[in-house]
Structure formats: structure tokens, C-alpha cells
Amino acid sequence: MLAISTAFLILMIMAGILEGMSVQMLRNGTELFQGHIQIHHPDYLPGRNMYDWIGEMEEFDLEGLITEAASTEGIEAAAPRVYGFGLISTGENTNVAQISGMDPEREVDVTRLLNSSIEGENLGPSPEKKILVGKLLAKLAGIGPGDEVAIVTQAADGTTGNDLYTVSGLFSSGLTSLDRSLAVMHWKDLQELLAMEDWQVHEIALLADNPRQANRMTGELNQLPGMPEEAEAESWDELLPQLKEYIEMSRSSGWILILLVGIFAGFGTLNTMMMAVFERTREIGTIAAMGMSPGKILIMFLLESCFLSVLGLGIGFILGLLSLSYLTSNGLDLSAWVMDMSFAGSHIDPVMQVVWTWNDYLSAALSLGVVVIISTILPALRAARMKPVDALAKG
Secondary structure, X not given: OHHHHHHHHHHHHHHHHHHHHHHXXXXXXXXXXXXXXXXXXXXXXXXXXXXXXXXXXXXXXXHHHHHHHHOOOOEEEEXXXXXXXXXXXXXXXXXXXXXXXXXXXXXXXXXXXXXXXEEEOOOOOOOOOEEEEEHHHHHHHOOOOOOEEEEEEEOOOOOEEXXXXXXXXXXXXXXXXXXXXXXXXXXXXXXXXXXXXXOOOXXXXXXXOOHHHHHHXXXXXXXXXXXXXXOEEEEHHHHOHHHHXXXXXXXXXXXXXXXXXXXXXXXXXXXXXXXXXXXXXXXXXXXXXXXXXXXXXXXXXXXXXXXXXXXXXXXXXXXXXXXXXXXXXXXXXOOOOOOOEEEOOEEEOOEEXXXXXXXXXXXXXXXXXXXXXXXXXXXXXXXXXXXXXXXXHHO
């Protein structure tokens, strides 16, 4: 029982940690900046050509599409975006940056970037020629909140777009790639800088209530009446294939560890039941001499194993509930050994959150029970095949 309960406790905790890591990576990789789903011109990615905006006509109803997409079942919010690349200059210091134009009021419902750690002030609801800069980019450029910067870029009409902006604040997303290269301003300010029309946007980012169903939702979004021919919806697993592969690889690696725990538990059970047969050789010979058939002796050991499995799984389940209740509330704090880890367009916080996975717990319990029963068959068969005379003589 101790071996079974300990193994099940470890399996429950490992399954919760693995699911927590997957959920955390998915959220940090999509809800920080990317979004669960994006609508853009089919040719926009990966080159991000300035002229590949959504829709090709001035009659294109941008606000109607945003409202229609946000009202789709399974979608919680939508926000428009404009992108550009330019030079941020302060005196003699010049740095290349990706500039993202966002609607601050709608973006906060889709991603966490504008809600992340900000030194200074956030963007306001209206265009005010203010800009947020990543902390690493600000360090390279030697700027801080309140400083004035000049931005130079190529405009959509073929001219050079340039203007002065005030740095309202510095953001720290936790992703080095964003903090070192991204600057954010109001989307109307960026449209003006790039000489774009009001309806011209490069992307609509969407938040899904269940990101694991995002791939299914893209089919519904692509069938919306307001969706122009020059646009398509793509889910996060299409936009971030490396993140999808890493999440799948992480879960697969974790289940290999869980399988090893189950195998060790099986060997422990096999050893325990073999010892039980050796220690009760005389008893087995006695009941066999009294007429108990080999089949019933086999069933007796299997029932004993089942009884021990149920008790062991029950104890392990109770201990697992207590452990997971604490871990889901407080997380697993590894900050003393590791820092923030960034990879595959996402990052894992040093305090790992644990997530309940009832289906995994049920699968682990059934698998562990089956392993225990299988491990009992060999010693049970040995007991059933004992001849009464030999068993009594050995006992």
C-alpha cells in the first residue's frame, strides 16, 4: 500500500506540474502579445509587408468585422493592430525597432502587454503622440519616461514618415525579444505616421475562451459574412509552431517519467507479492490440501492485490488532493534555483503553477492499478501451481 500510494501521489503531482507548465507556456506565449487567433492578409506573414493590410477597398467595414469577430461563439475580445519598422533616434543614438500600433482600450481585453510591468505612464485611450518602449530597447537607446524621441520610417505613400513622440513609459514583458525590439503607440498615431487610411490595419488579434479550441474557431471566423477575401484567420498553433511542438514534447517527456514511476511501482508490487508467496508457502499448501483449487488460490492472490491497490490508491489520492490544493494556491516556487526562462516565443515563471487534470489522474489510477494486477499474476500463478506435499514440506 505504501508503494502504491506513494507512486500515485507522485503521479498526481507530476501530472499537475506538467499541465501547469503547458498552460503557463501557452498563456505566456499567446496572451502576452500574440493573441490566440489573428486575422490578417494571407501574404502578410512572415514578411510583414506594409501594403498587405486587411481588405483592399475603402468600403471595407473594419469596425463591423471587429464587432462580428468578437461576437463569434468562443471569442471573448478582438483588437486592431498596425505594424511598422523604423528608427528611434535620440540625439546621436539611433536604434531599429518594430513599432506596433494598438487600440489601448480594446488591446487590454486581448493581451497582457499593456497590463505588464510599466515604469512611467501607460498609453491613453486617444492618440497623443506618446510611445511605450521595451526596457531593453530603452536601455540601448538611452531613454526613459518623459524623454522625446524622433521616429523615422517609410510611409505607405512612398514618402518618409517622421515625427516626434514622448516616451510615456517603459514596459517589461519578460520576453527578451519583445523588450529589446518593440515600441508601442496608439494605432491612430501609427496610421498617421505611415500615411495609412483609417480602415487600413495589418492585423486583428482575438482572445478565445479556450485557446486549445482556437484551431477549430478559425474555420468559423473565415466563414463570417464580413470577412474580406484578402484576409484569413490563423490560430496560435499555426502562428507559433515551435511553441506547439515544445508543449507537445514537454507533455510527452513528462509521461515518459510517469511511465517510469509506474514501472518502478510494478516491480515493487512484484517483489512484495513474491515475498508474500514465499512467506506463506505452508499456508498455501494447507488450503490446497484441504481442497482449494489452483484457480481459487490464483483468484485469492489477485483479490488481495486488488484490495491493496484500492487502499493504496485511496491513500495516495487523499495525499494528492492535500498536496495539489496547496500547490494550486501557492505554486511551486523555484526562484531560489532558476530565473525566468524564455524559449519558443514564451517563458516560464520561476513560480510554477499546478493545474488540476482529473482525466490524467483517472488514467494514472487505472494504469497503476493495471500494472499492480499484472505484477501480481506471476507470483499468484506460482502459488496456484504449488503441490500441497511440496508446499507443506518447504513450510
